[in-house]
Amino acid sequence: MVETYDIAIIGGGIIGNSIAAHLAKENLKIAIIDPNNLGLPASKAAAGLFQIQSSELGNKELIDFCHESFSYFPKFYKEISDSFENIDLGFRKTGSIYLTFNEEDIKEKENEYNELKIKPKLSFLKKEEVFILEPKAAKNIVGGFHYPEEGYINNPKFLKAISSYCLANNTVFIESRVEEIAINKNKIQNVVLANGEIIHANKYILCNGAWANKLLKKALNIEQNLIIGVKGEIMQLGVNGQLPIKNVLLSHNGYIVPRPATNSLEEDSIIVGGTTEEIDIEKTPNIFKNSPEGILKLNRLVENLLPSCTNLPRIKTWAGIRPKTIDSLPIIDTSPDLENLILAVGHYRNGILMGPLTGKIISELILTNSTSFDINKFKCERFLSKQQLSHSIA
Numbered sequence: 001m002v003e004t005y006d007i008a009i010i011g012g013g014i015i016g017n018s019i020a021a022h023l024a025k026e027n028l029k030i031a032i033i034d035p036n037n038l039g040l041p042a043s044k045a046a047a048g049l050f051q052i053q054s055s056e057l058g059n060k061e062l063i064d065f066c067h068e069s070f071s072y073f074p075k076f077y078k079e080i081s082d083s084f085e086n087i088d089l090g091f092r093k094t095g096s097i098y099l100t101f102n103e104e105d106i107k108e109k110e111n112e113y114n115e116l117k118i119k120p121k122l123s124f125l126k127k128e129e130v131f132i133l134e135p136k137a138a139k140n141i142v143g144g145f146h147y148p149e150e151g152y153i154n155n156p157k158f159l160k161a162i163s164s165y166c167l168a169n170n171t172v173f174i175e176s177r178v179e180e181i182a183i184n185k186n187k188i189q190n191v192v193l194a195n196g197e198i199i200h201a202n203k204y205i206l207c208n209g210a211w212a213n214k215l216l217k218k219a220l221n222i223e224q225n226l227i228i229g230v231k232g233e234i235m236q237l238g239v240n241g242q243l244p245i246k247n248v249l250l251s252h253n254g255y256i257v258p259r260p261a262t263n264s265l266e267e268d269s270i271i272v273g274g275t276t277e278e279i280d281i282e283k284t285p286n287i288f289k290n291s292p293e294g295i296l297k298l299n300r301l302v303e304n305l306l307p308s309c310t311n312l313p314r315i316k317t318w319a320g321i322r323p324k325t326i327d328s329l330p331i332i333d334t335s336p337d338l339e340n341l342i343l344a345v346g347h348y349r350n351g352i353l354m355g356p357l358t359g360k361i362i363s364e365l366i367l368t369n370s371t372s373f374d375i376n377k378f379k380c381e382r383f384l385s386k387q388q389l390s391h392s393i394a
């Protein structure tokens with residue numbers, strides 16, 4: 001069977017869904033192709049931190065973009081949540097506190113702050129001041145950095161809401177995997193799915209996260225893998241009726257995020273995360289399974305940040321795969337060789353935060369062939385040889 005669309009989006013995580021949502025009201029026929037139910041590898045697995053602390057961003061080059069994403073996110077959130085009456089998608093700007101345990105921690109955070117071009121709202125709290133906000137924080141802290149505008153989102157629920165919004169606005173979800181892209185001269189002619197379907201579209205968007213290497217190599221005509229899968233483990237603890245923290249707590253070794261119930265069927269809980277381990281997703285068995293070492297690290301984190309909560313019941317543990325490029329910056333770009341392909345991959349540790357703005361940028365690229373945002377750092381030419389570039393310009 002052959003189907004034709006205006007836009008075919010390969011990958012239905014936060015990036016693919018955000019792109020579709022930004023195009024949803026343009027009267028286009030859009031397909032999101034994904035074998036999993038909604039971004040299982042990363043977008044559903046994430047902890048939902050909504051923050052711009054550079055130590056958690058993983059790459060200082062990203063800071064400006066994260067700030068822009070941080071400003072844009074609430075607008076997109078409002079568009080999505082307003083389309084569902086009385087549904088709470090768990091977005092809370094409660095603030096976050098980076099706990100410091102010694103002078104070195106403080107120096108590191110001060111240096112980080114001094115280097116920032118755009119300064120986030122931030123104040124240093126003495127130990128006693130931290131305890132006023134978070135009485136259960138570890139007693140051996142020396143203080144904390146308080147970011148009052150940060151917070152968290154219930155990312156699985158948000159993702160589901162974005163996809164329902166897309167569905168209500170003419171997007172079709174195709175539950176299968178893109179196995180192959182057929183290229184003719186400088187265009188993608190069609191994509192072939194694992195279920196045998198062939199999809200034709202005027203434009204294709206590649207955003208299949210940690211699995212992008214195969215299609216990316218073909219599209220860019222390169223041998224090298226550009227995407228590395230970085231496994232992250234998470235633990236969710238029940239709180240017996242009362243959230244022990246209001247703010248997100250962070251430290252050198254990880255974070256604890258409140259996840260309040262958003263309806264009467266859910267329970268309040270806290271999310272403890274996240275480990276980081278680079279893996280070869282093609283060769284590593286059981287990539288979504290937790291490891292004893294991972295769980296040990298997460299237990300230690302609770303002991304260190306919130307010692308009175310070490311006996312809380314474990315609700316669930318899981319693991320996800322962050323898509324990281326080899327220089328840790330995302331690729332957000334039109335393809336240099338294929339005129340009907342756009343790339344949006346490699347959002348690594350911050351894809352929930354950056355997803356909505358990425359969706360806006362890609363929609364601008366599709367609708368106007370340009371974007372009002374600076375994406376120079378995210379162009380794929382940084383990975384191409386001079387020879388390949390001169391070939392694509394010619």
Ligand SMILES: Cc1cc2nc3c(=O)[nH]c(=O)nc-3n(C[C@H](O)[C@H](O)[C@H](O)COP(=O)(O)OP(=O)(O)OC[C@H]3O[C@@H](n4cnc5c(N)ncnc54)[C@H](O)[C@@H]3O)c2cc1C
Pocket residue numbers: 010011012013014015016033034035036038039040041042043044045046047048049050176177178179207208209210211212231232233234273274319320321322323344345346347348349350351352353354
């Ligand atoms: C443990 C963990 C904690 C995190 N915490 C945070 C956080 O607190 N805040 C934050 O901002 N970010 C966080 N992140 C990062 C964030 O989750 C990712 O950056 C983001 O989800 C990446 O989105 P994506 O759409 O690119 O990838 P994904 O969500 O992985 O989606 C890609 C989709 O492509 C599909 N796919 C794969 N191959 C194919 C194919 N051949 N054809 C069609 N579809 C295909 C997959 O099934 C998948 O659904 C975290 C990630 C992890 C793993």
